[in-house]
Amino acid sequence: MAVTMADVARRAGTSIAVVSYVVNGGPRPVAARTRERVLAAAAELGYRHNRVAAALRSGSSGLVGVVLPDTVNPYFAALGQRLEEALSASGKLMVVANSGYDGQRQAAVIDALLGAQVDGLIVVSAPGADDPAGLAAESGVPLVHVHHRPPGSDTTLVAADNAAGVAAAVAHLRGHGHGHDRVDFLAGPTDEGPVGDRVAAWRATGVPGELLRSEYGRAAAARLVAGLKAAPRALVAATDEQAVGVLAGCGAAGIEVPGRLALISCDGSSETGFTVPPLTTVEQPLAEMARRAVRHLLGEPVPGTPPTATLAIRRSCGCSHPGFSGVGATD
Amino acid sequence: MAVTMADVARRAGTSIAVVSYVVNGGPRPVAARTRERVLAAAAELGYRHNRVAAALRSGSSGLVGVVLPDTVNPYFAALGQRLEEALSASGKLMVVANSGYDGQRQAAVIDALLGAQVDGLIVVSAPGADDPAGLAAESGVPLVHVHHRPPGSDTTLVAADNAAGVAAAVAHLRGHGHGHDRVDFLAGPTDEGPVGDRVAAWRATGVPGELLRSEYGRAAAARLVAGLKAAPRALVAATDEQAVGVLAGCGAAGIEVPGRLALISCDGSSETGFTVPPLTTVEQPLAEMARRAVRHLLGEPVPGTPPTATLAIRRSCGCSHPGFSGVGATD
DNA sequence: CTGAAAGCGCTTACAG
DNA sequence: CTGAAAGCGCTTACAG
Structure with a gap:
């Protein structure tokens, strides 16, 4: 045939x-x-x-498995796209799988990927997931974690350095005419993973402020705002999702942003350029993270120092910005 | 080993x-x-x-290729997730590839997928892309288009029926106390594909109103609003992306939504629940579309009538809604 | 620079 | 119900 x-x-x-x-x-x-x-x-x-015949004989399938907690989350979606770009530049095809933030499902999905003889595995660990390093090693498949690895794991992790970015966000809210003396921080339910690093960076600034917590979803953050007796005046949210939820909650409660609440988020996925008002964010260097993850899989040299997240100023912090939110944005 | x-x-x-x-x-x-x-x-x-050895011998790789114009677009991201669910329920692994709305790239990507011996191909056609039906047939690989197929193609298309949904949106803006006598429509640059159907559905209502056009991105829609001498009072946007751009443009221009402009979008991806104000949308039945696409690939019977998009009422149309935007939303 | 042949790990008639 | 063997389409020593 x-x-x-x-x-x-x-x-x-x-x-x-x-x-x-x-x-x-x-x-x-x-x-x-x-x-x-x-x-x-x-x-x-x-x-x-015929790549499968070649794969059987040569031992290389040309496939790389990518496990993401939720591909609909714009942050992970953007990371996935960057990974696909980096992978396809090396002639690899990306097989994505959602873990749905579920450790069990993550294990199942990795099993399927290993069965498909992937040449490598890139995983954003689901909370509570087992370290897949053992499984990968058994199959002789290189593994790299991106963004988040299981606590205690010593697999390679490619993640951004958020310390300087968070510090810049806090400093920005204090200075530049914004002049807030307190800067609160909205964290996740625990201090595990990258969000924990962001909390630590906020704490390290020594600026007074309250630590708030919510689940990571938008709805939870919106609910938090709705339930607050006194809204913060200045807030750094650990993730875009939470910041978008805060915006929704503020919108419903009639709390003006940035007038009544100055807000900065972390992640900087594309949606943040089109919220009302556009979000000032600590932007993650996703393209660079993706490139490094792929280089690591291919056994190519990777820089020792992590790429850094940087502050991107829009309007939710209180800065005025010429024109509408979309100026200069490319969607 | x-x-x-x-x-x-x-x-x-x-x-x-x-x-x-x-x-x-x-x-x-x-x-x-x-x-x-x-x-x-x-x-x-x-x-x-070892799935690749099995694949070589049996002729079935267990892989299904999915080609999407842009996996970061929440609408396509959601579609992709539904497809993964439907596929994994049938023991298939999903290989996704972005075409970047580029016909050339789409062809390249389909070629790679065919080389990987996928068992089937699900594609959302990029504008201007060649019909891949010939290539797929040559390789004996079943193909189904979702959401959009190339003009003139007679491959199977799984898409929602938007006529009733768009008509409901227009009727909602006219009646229910909103009482607009004109309802404008924001379309894409051309009337190709699903957006063309939506334009036609709007026209078919016979309600007076102006046809506006912009590129599909958020930035373009925001720019359009910024450039308008007189903003519409009631508008249906053909896609969520455009609606989010309109919201951003209105925010920057100080046009209140829904007070000054009542807005309804089509698609209903998850982001629409968390905009300010939350968007009333004509929701696409993505899960059902995904299931049908997969059933088609597997040669299982598929209902003859398309699934229908339905109006989901939130606040951008002018309806008041108890509590904040996130109530009842699951992110 | 070229070719004949083994073998990757399975699935699947075929024979028992 | 079980087993020996062919063969899927390649890649890769090996010999020329």
Whole structure:
């Protein structure tokens, strides 16, 4: 049915070994004229390289598994897209799987990915998930965590350094005419993972303020705001999702942002440019994180110092900004 | 290195054929005691089924390729997630690829997917993309378009019926105390694809109003609003992205929504529950669309009538809504 | 530079 | 119910 290397070889009057050499550009040299004949035959016959046969023989499937807690969350969606870009630049195909923030499901999904003989695994650990390092090692598959790894794990983690960015956010709310003397922080339910680092960075500034907590979803953050007797005057939210929830809660409660509450979020996914008002954020260097994760999988050298998140100023902090939110934004 | 069926067979004192039968649950029956021995041996040895070897022999890789214009767009992200759910319920793994709204890239990506021997292809056609039906047929791979297929294509398309939903949106703006006598419509740059259907549905209502156009991105819609001398009083936007852009543009221009401009969008992705104000939308039945697409690929019967989009009322239309936007929303 | 042949780990007739 | 064996389409030593 499908055209095989044998068909091409027959048509080009050569062997399948030679066809393989030209299709793969190696590992043996092929005379220019032979190569032409092979290429012509392949084109005429409509030959398509069968990656699964190649995978079985060579041990490399060309597939990389990416496990994300929730691909609908714009932050993870953007990370996924960056990963796909980085992967496809190396000729790899991305197989994504949602864990749904569920450790059990994450394990199941990794199992399926390993069964598909992925060449590598990139995982954003679900809270409470087991460290998949053992499983990956058993199968000889390289593994790298991005954004979050299980507590106690010593697998490679690619994550941004948020300390300077959070400090800049806090300093921005205090200075620049915003002049808040207190800056509150909205964290997650626990201090596990990257959010914990952000909380620590906020604490390290020594600026007075209250620590608030909510689940990570938008609805939970909106609910928190609705239930507050006195809303903060200046707040840094640990994630975009929470900040969007705060905005929704403020909108419903008639609390003006930034007039009554100055808000800065962390993540900087694309949605933050189009909220009302547009969110000032501590932007994560997702493209760089994706590149590093892929380099790590491929065994290429990776810089020792983490990439840094940086403050992107829009309007939710109280800064005025020329024109509407979308100026300069590319969606 | 890896444990194979031969290893398991040896340990269980049986043949690899029998191991295959128990691993796959068929196609031949196996005696209960033999099956026990095989299962025990597999567990002891840590056997993992090698899907690529199985794929080469059986012709089925267990992989389904999904091509999306932009996985960061919440609408497509949500569709992707639903597809993954539907696919994994059938034991398939999803390989996603972004076309970036680019026909060339879409072709390249489909080529890679076909090379990976996917069992099926689900594509949301990029504007201007060639119909991949020929390529898919050549490889004997079933193909289904979702949401949008190339003009003139006669491949199977799974899309929602928006006529009733759009009509309901227009009627809602006219009646229910909103009482607008004109309802404008914000379309895309052309009337190709699903947005064209929505425009047609708006026209079919016969309600007076102006047809506005912008590119699909948020920024473009925001820019459009900024450039308007007189903003509409009542507007239906063809997509969530455009509606979010309109909201951003209105926020920057000081146009109150819904006070000054009543807005309804189409799509109903999760972000619309958390805008300020929350968007009333014509919600697409994504889960049902995903299920149908998968059923089609698997050759299972699919209902003849398309699933319908339905109006979900929140606040941007002018309705008041108890509590804050997030009530009842699940993120 | 080229070719014949083994073998990757399975599935699946086929024979018992 | 079970087993020996062919073969899926490649890649890769190996020999020429």
